[in-house]
Amino acid sequence: MPVLAGAEPFSHIGSTGVGVLLCHGFTGTPASMRPWGARLTEAGHAVRGPRLPGHGTTWQEMNRTRWQDWYGCVRTEFEALRAECESVFVFGQSMGGTLTLRIAQEFGPAVSGLALVNPSVTSLRRDVKLLPLLSRVVPSIKGVAGDIRKPGVAELSYSRVPVRAAASLAELWRLTRADLAKVTQPLLLAHSTVDHVVEPVNSEIVARGVSSTEITDLPLPDSFHVATLDNDAPLIFERSLEFIAAHTPAAAR
Template identity: 75%
Template sequence: MPVLAGAEPFSHTDSTEVGVLLCHGFTGNPASMRPWGEFLAGRGLTVSCPRLPGHGTTWQECNRTRWTDWYDCVDAEFTALSRRCESVFVFGQSMGGTLALRLAQRRGDAVAGLALVNPSVLTRRLDAKFLPVLAPVLPSVKGLGGDIKKPGVTELAYDRTPVRAAESLRRLWKLVRADLSLVTQPLLLLHSVVDHIVEPVNSEVVARGVRSVELVDVPLRDSYHVATLDNDAPLIFERSAEFVREVRQVGAR
């Protein structure tokens, strides 16, 4: 399928010491992560943001993919970065945070640290309870993209939510929640106080469930869900770069 203009994957190779894997969200694409990636590359880090299967094309194609396809994509990219860099951090937004947590659960100490922006591990939406029943018969519903507070900023995302893919995401949430105690890596948790897509309780569940000794909690008070494109983006970028630097300094002692 043709890729939407702006939704292409990107990478910057600058360092053999530190690599950062960026993971975008459900029905989104690398466009929402590009400013973050460019900032980190400007700080001399190697950065990679793959386009997840079924994303950045059409919602119909997304409906033909499952969470295992998305995970395999970021896992393969993590492996590639690990061959080039001494330390690899994983940063994710929304479902990208879910995938980052799963990588940490599966890869253990190979993941140097996590920076998560509004990660999703559950939803309290009543309609989500019907996903298993709706998935076989209802192709899509209204899209969830574009939850941004900053005037004039839009997100490149699908205008429809693929229901079969959403049901697969629900299954991933269940696995990640069950294994949160396996996450012991340093964690930077950035979460919007007001989020119309991923309820703030998600970050609370993550913070309570992980066993990270180093856990930094940063509330985002001037952004909605797509915070990497919103008013708090500079804060996210600066704090994540500081996080990498601090984790590396601790590891060098």
């Protein structure tokens, strides 16, 4: 299946002993994480930005994938960074944040820290409860891409939401919420004041549910959902670099 131009995965070899795994969102592509990856690379860190299975091609292909496929992809990339780097951080946006939390739940102290941007662990939309039924009769619904406040910026994402894949995402939400207490790592939690895709209650659930003793709250007053491409992107990037520096050995800093 041909990959959309701009949706390709990216990776960079670092020199600091620090690796960062960047996880993009549901129906999105690595393009939404590429500017963040570039800034981390400038700082000398190793970076991997995988393209999740079913993403960056067609929504029809994505409907043939499930959360286990997406998680398997980020898990493989995490293991690769572990083999290369002294410290590994995992950063995710939206569903990428869900996958980031799941990695933290499985790998514990092997994860040096997490940065989440508008993470999703639930939805208040009524139709979400109907996804198991809808997935049997409706292949797709209107997309949720492009929630960006900054003029002239577009997100490379599907215009349709594949319903069977969305039903699988809801399963991942339930599992991740149930295990939030297993998350003990330092956490940078960035959340937009206005988000038309993921309700603010998601970040509240994460903050209340994790066992992390260090949570850095980062409000994003000038961005919508895809904040890594929005007005607050430079703030996210710089604060994430500070976060890494604060949680790596002195030699790496």
